[in-house]
Amino acid sequence: MKFKYLVAAAMMGMVVLPSCNNFLDITQENTNPTEAINYQDLSQMYAPVSGVYAVARSKFTQWEIAPIFNIRGDEVTKGGGSDADQHDYLELEHFNYSAIQNFWALNNAWMALYGVVYNTFDNQKLLDNFKPYLKTDKDQALYAQYRGEIVFHRALAYYFIANLWGDAPIIPEDNQMAVVIPKSSQQEIRSSVIDMLKDVLPALPAQQPEHPGAVTKYAAEMLIAKVALQTKDMATVKQMTDDIIANGGFKLVAGAEYSKLFQRDGKLSPESLYEFQYTDFGNASGDNIYGGSWFQSQGPRGGFAPITGWGFGTLEPGFIKFMKDRGEKMRYQVDVLESGKTTPEGDVIPLFNPSYAPYNGDTANYNGKAYNPANQTTPGRTQYGTDNNIRLFRYADVLLMNAEAKLSLGGDAATPLNQVRHRAGLQAIANPTLDDILNERRAELSVEWGNRFDDLVRTDKAKEVLKGFVKGQSEFLPYPTAQVDLNPELAK
Template sequence: MKMNKIFLSLLIAAGTFSSCTGDWLDTVKEGTPNESNFWKNDADYIKAVTTLYDCYAYEETWGRDLFYEQGAADDIVFGRSRGSSQMNLAKLKMNGSSEGPIKWVYNQMYETMSAANNVIYHALQIPETKRTPIQKRSLGEAYFMRAFTHYMIAYRYGRPDNGVPFVKYEDFTDYAKQINEIPTQQATVMDDYKLIVEDLQKAADHLDWFKNYSTDDYGRATKDAALGYMVKTYAFWAQHDKSQWTKIPALVDRIQNEGGRGLLDSYADVFKADNEWSKEYIWSVSSKGSNYAGSIFPGISLENKGWGVYNGWGYMKPTLELFAEYNDKDVRRGVTIMQYGDSFRYFGEDWKWYSNSDIEVGFAFKKYMEPFSYGKILRDANGKVTGYENSHISTNGDRPTTDLNLPLMRFSELLLFKAEALIMQGQNAAAAEPLNRIATRAHEGINYTNPTMMDLMHQRRCELAFEWTDRLMDLKRWAGSGNADWNKDALAKIKGAKHGIKHVDRTNPNSPIDTTNGQTITVNGKTYQGAIVIGAGQGDPKEYEPGGTYSVLPYEINQVIKSNGKLKQNAGYASNF
């Protein structure tokens, strides 16, 4: 792994995507730098740090490919037929050689980690008293991105008996030689979590709170984000060491009290571009409709071909099981999911939802639809759609970005982690306060006094559905914690079948449910007619054992082979040598 070359290739690519309100990511290619003519001034550090954020904007990461892993959970199905690599993920049949999407993510996280390492190494060559404010901030951003990319690998690949590869350049004794070596694999994932927390603390020490940033720097790493991901790291660490739960509540309180974070009054307002930098913001993929900048996820989840107006991709749809999780009072359901006949605003017009494309499910996700509500549809004299006008979305349907940032962590998730940490310590009554803040905003008609893990799991699912919080790994960590009812419930949700609702006429938003060809089933204590098992094998029950082979991802076979023994494959997967 040629670390210097990785850094330079990222640096040259800077500016391919822009991802914030300010112009700090709009860089210009200026030729190929090298170690001898770089790291001379603030401008060099700004350029170097800018490359670290590129990974968020790729289609192969937070554009869509990471979300293919959620096909194995209970909230989503692939709206269109997918190839064997995606279906292996959905069916929990990975083998280390045929999961195309996760292979690219793995490589990208390590490339970004390497580039962050390089920034840290060079910044630390400057005595602390001589670092400029920009160099100090750059060091904090690099610590954050090294921790974040390390975290993205650790919790998805790491086991208590097998950690993930990681190295710190500042520990090198022979930089020129060691920079080209394969990173050392940690003995356990707990060792990785320890190193991640250390980096996040260093990031927090060098960065300011988001509330103190100017708009020109929105989208940069902050103290809020560093401490927020420390909370999440502790939650995954607590799978193997329950004492880690004790560290979470105070961290969340600090983010709220010192950082000024909180909940918006309206759940629907969270998913409007005007509020993407609100007090609920912790971390997101900053996006723009112009310049194809940021995440294409809103476009890939839009109805395939966008009812003839825009090139939606139709890749992700919600399950009946997710719909049934909400009670009828819960405002989050209408913000998150559309069903037949639901009204929505589309290019300046009032529409009623239906779907006649690809796999029949009977539902669609709504959370990221706001940018598509603006503008107007252009039609000829016969009423045929000829185009559209909408300044909030990309003009390139092959890269359908929008003005709406893609949230990766919101303050509500931190409140949920606080509640979970308290429940896991037997402080159920104390967990009522953060959990009630979530439930009250949802208008569920629920007031907790002594919430249980089942209550926590319900709120986490309803609050964070179709967000990048990793529902599948939540279920895995809950299923693997014991034999209580909530452990069994999480396991059943991993293994269970997934359903949709069939309609008589898919092209009619007012179509009745097809009770002839659909079944009558009970989900979450509610009876639904017209239910169908999701097609293409996605809805079939799965085999899964907590802590077993599929509790983590396999290292790609070629990575294992070319490591020459330095990368140990996870238990249960063949290593091919």
Template sequence: MKNNLITPRRFWRTGTVAAALAVGLTSSCGKFLDVAPQGQPTSQQFFQTQADATVAVNAPYGKLREWNLSAFNWLAVTTLTSDDAEKGSVSGDAEFLNEFTFFRLTPTSGPVQGYWDGQYQQINLCNQVIQNVPGVNMDATLRGRYVGEAQFLRGLAYFNLVRAYGGVPLLLKVAETAEELNPSRATRDEVYTAIINDATAAAAVLPAAYGASDVGRATKGAALTLLAKAQLYQKNYAASLAASDQVLTLGYSLASNFYDMFRIRGENNSESIFEVQCTTLAGNCDASNSQWAECQMVRPQFGWGFFNPTSDLANAFEPGDQRRLGTILERGTTTPDGDVIAANSSNPRYNMKAYVPNSAPKTCGYGRDQNIRVFRLGEVLLLNAEAANELGQTAKALAAVNRVRTRAGLSALPGSISQADLRQAIWKERRVELALEYGDRFFDLVRQGRAATVLASKGFVAGKNELMPLPLNQITLSGGKLTQNPGY
């Protein structure tokens, strides 16, 4: 079921509250701080009622659908940098994307700036909620939940930032002074501490599930999944295992059909932990849909044809692995939903997870209703398996990873497997289970220490390309307070 509550149409007023800060974050002009926004409510004026708080907490959910956080800029940074995807489309179309495919990106590359902007705009929206909602006269339980939702979403934004750029400025309150508007870079560990704190606080107050009208909001399971993932990136395996163990007690179950899980009919299913909700609102096509699916789909039949699966990914699936059908859409074939994919399509392969049957409504364009899957049980099982294996708990690790393999139609890994071999097997399962989904492959390769080897043919330079460059514009606006990453 779609949740039409979490839509931009209901929080445009919050954007006016945040607009002044959004400008301030890209300006070092102190005089701006002395002038109240004309014709716009200040945060003190806006946050008066429970309805105002609801409007505000809905805002960052809508932001997740925005171009910088779901389409070209997001996919360039998270997906083209991996061995799972290539630019696609046709020669000459959006050639700037190949800067990411072949690691020719620079501090002035558009997606480097766009990705940064999108995450910090999201953080600003979350900070408005976290700072102002506690002062609103409203139901106390709901007030705490709204703050928890914003803490989860802020933690997710910082997780996306720290993996891409390393240590970044930490803004944990609404910036008001000139110094707060121009912070130095925090360390990587300091950013992870903030993420872990946000996820922990959110997990303590968020419910395990919602009623139908609130489907899509952050849950305890979503916060714990973020916590498990952040702890794994920090190699805090015991803490990661404890968090994923908690998720496994919350009643999620693996979807029986991998292909169906990524169709509109499979949204918010028993496996889903957190999805970006995308819905067409009649008469308002800019409100609550995304272009995540459209920019990846078959060109010219359905979409724009970008971000195509590589042959290396297509060949990574074991014979009989049912996930291949749910991941790789090949030209000249017929989908399980009956669409014949033209044999003369511009590219040989497309992302099946972004495929929307042609019979679906296209009021606002192709695939605009397709939810974006962020966290699900399949990944939690693999997080659990990886942490358990690193702690020497082989039987526990095997139980988790083999649940994923069994759903895919594959045989179980043997009980005699070594820790080193099981580590490699779990890493492979992460690739084929989560490919082209929410941009994990490149970051996985970096944290596993394998990026320089696996991505060598793409021009990856060790000691440099583990991180994106900071946008040059941000360094300039900071007056040099922000320092560039090595090699750029």
């Protein structure tokens, strides 16, 4: 087994992979680590699943990955203290891919996503050790559910890999020791993701009362819909989102609840289908499962703890103009954390006037979806975003995908679209166009997991909207040099 991990780590370029007892070394959700595994004790069967959640919340939210997802769209720019501060992100933003093949963040993103894939394989094997001791149909169903939660995260990793790199290796489940693995096409990866999810969908529960916020059938259906949206399989988009809307029990929050949607008080809201969960256990110090640098990297420069950070991922002036021209007020407050202003919660955000483009001395603003007010931070905690979750899938996205599918297939696209607009305080649109829906997605899903860039690429609008984008060249990131050196198949 150790030999396998050495080979796998070499292929991924120093991915830290788990040992056979990996989940024992990870603080688990609302539990204390155990000292030994008794596979006959089915009360321990959740432990490998908990291990996957712990790795997922760590790997998917590494701070350097957020700009890689979002910076190629037209919502954020690099930010930071100067033009030279992590300059390679600027090259990425301008689609100068030849300059970033050795960029450390690009390699880290690759390692993190494939690290999730390997981790799901290893924890699935640990889960399988319980199989000989499953005695009842209830035991079998619980095993199948737990396996489904693990596989969901593998599918999620491949979803992002396909979006970012297009063609990439699919790790063979029966030969994970392989070092040189040929690329599969983007379409093959996406088909594999759909197959994985449909395989486990019947086993996933509609609700997770014992583990609130854990993966449900509706989170899996949403991921299927998002893959189908990329491939223009609108019938599947409609099928999955129709079921979520009709049976999932989700709803858009409004008013004061909406203003706190991305803050600590909005954790696991009624419109959350899945989010990466963190906690400080309500204590001023000590154990802290924290989203860390994901929040800090996007926090205001020059602020006072806990409202302070590095100032990366500042909002593009064009996005600010877009929001103001639409008359956005409620959603502007959620999306935008203005520098030089005091927030409604009473936090003073220092004025930030970067000397570099695209600001050149004009005011820069921050991503409001990374902001957690000081009055929602546990007294004694000083880090930006402590005790807050990072949102992944939201019901608003379900409604907008449903609207687009119905527009494509011929149906009532106005109703789901206008639910989102109504929540934002905007007037209804009687006969929406694709541009109406895409603009709504831009305003609603800003700076969330690369949705904007993906939307522009799949609708063939990127070449018109994004400066420097060249169709057929700019869609996919370059393979990190370190990975090409380890797996020459990537160069083919």
